[in-house]
Amino acid sequence: MSQIIDVRKLINDRPLGRFQKWVVFLGFVIIVLDGFDAVIMGFIAPQLKMEWGISNQELGAILSAGLIGQAIGAMLAGPLADRYGRKVVLVSSVMFFGVWTLATMASTDVTSMALLRVLTGLGLGAAIPNTSTLIAEYSPERSRSFLVTLTLCGFTCGAASGGFISAWAIPSFGWPSVLLLGGALPVLLAMILVFKMPESVSFLVSKNASIERIRAIISRLAPEIDTKGVTYNLGRPTLEDRTSIRIVLSREYRLGTYTLWTGYFLVLFLIYLLSSWLPTLIKEGGGYTVSDAAIATAMFQIGGQGGALSVGWLMDRWNKSRVLMLTFLFGGLAVFAIGQITEHYVLLCSVAFCVGFCMIGGSVGMNALAASFYPTEARSTGASWMVGFGRLGAILSAFAGAQVLALGWSLPNVFTALILPALLSALAMYVHGLHTNSSNRIASLSAI
Template sequence: MTTTLVLPGEAVAPGDAQTPQTLDVQAFIDSRPLSLHQWRVVLLCFLIVFLDGLDTAAMGFIAPALIQDWGIDRASLGPVMSAALIGMVFGALGSGPLADRFGRKGVLVGSALLFGLFSLASAYSSGVGELVVLRFLTGLGLGAAMPNATTLLSEYTPVRHKSLLVTSMFCGFNLGMAGGGFVSAWMIPAFGWHSLLLVGGVLPLVLALALLFWLPESARYLVARGHDVERIRKVLRPIGEEAAQAKGFSIPEQRQEKSGNVFAVIFGGTFRVGTLLLWLTYFMGLVIVYLLTSWLPTLLRDSGASMERAAFIGALFQFGGVLSAVAVGWAMDRVNPHKVIGLFYLMAGLFTYAVGQSLGQTALLATLVLLAGMSVNGAQSAMPSLAARFYPTHGRATGVSWMLGIGRFGAILGAWIGATLLGLGWTFAEVLTALMVPAGIATAAILVKGLVSHADAT
C-alpha cells in the first residue's frame, strides 16, 4: 500500500504512484548517488550521537575522581550511575511518538539543548543527591537524541547503503564514549572531574544551533503526515532536480497499517513478535555494555592500575565499537543481518570472559578489552539500523525509540548489577564471567527474530 500526497486539484490515477507527476521518495533516493545534502545529514546525525556517547560515558570516567574528591564509597555512586539511564528510558519512550507526530528535527534540536544544559549544570554539583537529579534530567535529552538521529538518517539513505551508513553514524556513540575516556585521562588529573561535564555541556548547545539551521526534516515523514508539497520539494531538491518538477510525492511501504496509532503499528500483525525480540536482544546487550562502561575503570583501579591507565583501557572498550561498526554495517547490506549480529554477540560473551582471566597482564588485557568492545559494541551499533529497516515510516521513530528505551532498563540493570556484585565481594573475573549469560540470550533472541520476523518494511 502507498501513501501519496499531491497538490490540491491535481488527480492521480489509481496505482499511478510511479509516474513522473508523483515521485516515489525512496525510489528517488535509491536512484541517485549520495549528494552533499545527504552527507550533511550523515555528519550532523553523527555529531549528535557522538556527543550523546561522550555525555553518557562521563560518569564512568569521573567515578574514581568523585570517590576520592567527595570521600564516598563505590556503592554510593550506584544511584548516580543509574540516574541518567533512567532519564534515558523516559526520553526514548516519549520522544518516539513525539517525532512520529511532530517531526524528527524538532525533537533532535530539543534533545541537544536539554542534555547540553543539564550536563553543564551537573558540573557544578555539590553532592550526590543534586548530581542524581541533574543526571536524570540530562538523561531525558540523551534518550531522545539517538533514536531520532537513527530514524532521520535512515529516511535519507538509499536502501543499498542503509545499514552501512546508519551503523557508521551510530559508531559515533562509541567514538564519543571512547573520546570521553581518552580526554578524561588528560583532563581530570589536570582540571578535575568538573571539566569533562563542562565540555559535555557546551558542545551540545553549539550543535543545537547548527541543527536548527542546517538539519532538514525527513521528507518521508512530511509525506506520511500530509505536509505541503512545496515544503517536500524544498527538502528533496538538493538531492536531485527531479524533485522540483514533481506534482506529488509517495512513500510505498511493503506493509502498511491502517491505524493512525503508532503503537498499533509496532505491535500489529507480524511486527509484534519482532518488536519483542528486538527489545530482548537490545536489553541484554546493554547489560553487558553498561556494566563494563560504568565499572571497568573502577575495577581496574581497584586492581592496582593508575587512574590514567584505567581510563585508557576503559576507553579501548568503546573504541572497539568504532573499529567494528563499519564492517558490521557493510556485512548487513550483503548477508542476513540477523546472523551477522548474532555472531558478534556470541563473540562478545567469549571475549568478555577472556578479559576476566587476563588480569595482571596489561598488554593482553588491553587487547581483549578492545576485542570485547569490537564485538558487543559492533552488535549494539547495528541494532538501531535493523530496527529502522524493520518498521514502516509512520511508526519508525516509535519502533526505534522504544527498542532503545526498553533496552535502557538493561543498562540500568547492568550498572546496578556491577554495584551489587562488587558490594558482595565478587572478583573481577567472576563479574565478567557472569556476562556470558546476557550475551548468550542476546545471540539466541536475534537469531530467532531472523527466523520468525525477518522482512524489511522499506
C-alpha cells in the first residue's frame, strides 16, 4: 500500500530547515529590490525637476503613476498565481519591474515617464503579496507570521539603501545611473530565481501536479524521508471545483475578505499620508527646521521595522486579529499624541517611532494574516487583492494630505482627525476576528 503524506503536517511538524531558510532568503532579496524600485522616483525627483524644469503637479503625476500600476498589478497577479503557480508569477514580476525600470532611463518627457512607471508598478504590485504567499506556504504555522513579516522587512531595507546609493550616484553619474542599478539587479535576480526558487509544494499538491515534481521538492525539504511509493495531500479535500476569485468572495470568506480590504485600505492611507506629509506638517505646524522634521519622519520609518518583527512574533503566539486590533488601537493613541506634544522635540520623535511601530508594523502583519486566512487554492488572490485595495488608499492619501494643508488646520486638529482611520482599521480587525472564530466553531461542529 502506498503511503500518504500530508505536506502541511510535514512542514508543521519539522523544525525550520536549510531549504526553507533559502526560500525565505530569496523572498527577502525580492522584497529588498521591490522596495528600492518602489521609491526610486522619490530619490531622483529633485534632480529631475531641476533638469527638466517641471512643476510640482507634473512631478506628482510621475510619483503617483507607480502606485496606480502597483494597485493594478496586485489585482491581476493574485488570480494568475493561484492558477499557474507562485514561481512563474514572481519571476515574471521581478523581470517586469526590472525591464521597465531600465526603460525609464530613456524617458524624454513627463508623459512617457509616467506611463513607464505604471508599467513598472505592474511588476512591483505583484511582488509583495506573492512573496508573502510563497513564504507562508513553506513556513510551519508556529512561525509563519514572523517569517512573513521578517521577509517583508526587506522593503524598508531596499528603500533606505536607495537613499544612500542615490546620494552617491546622482552627483557622480546623474539620475539615470540609479535607474540603471534599479533595473539591472532585478533582471539578474529573475534569472537566478528561474533556477533556484522552488514552486510552492502546497500549490503543486492542490493542482494534482506530477508526483515527480512534488517528490523532488519533498526530497529537499525533508531529505530523510523515503519518497518511493508515496502520494501527497493537504490533509483536506482540494477546492478545484471553484476558481480562486469565487473562493475569496464566497460566503465563508466574504466577510473576512471585506474586513481585510477595509483595514488595509485605511492603514495604507494613514501610512502613506504620514510618510508624504509628516515632514511638512511638523515643519510648518511645529515650527521646526527641515532637518528636524526629516529626523522625526525617519523615526516613524525605523519604528516600522521593529513593529513588523514584534507584531509577527506576537501573531504566532496569540490570536492574530486581536494582536492587530490592539496594535492599531495603540497606534491611534500615538497618532493623537503627536498633535499634543509638538513643543517637545525628543518626545515628538519618540511618539513618531511608536506610530511607525504600530501602523507600519501592523500593515506588514496584515500580509501575514491574509496569507493565513485563505486556503492554498486562493491564497495569492486573497493576499493580492487586499494589497491592491490598500494601494487605492495610498493614492487617495496624496490628495487628502494636500487638502488638509489647504484647509490650514492646526497640528492638533490634523492628528485628532487622523485617529479615525486607525480606529476604523482596529474595528475591521475586531470584526475579522469574530468572523474567523465563528467560522472555526462551525467547522469544528461539522467535523463532529
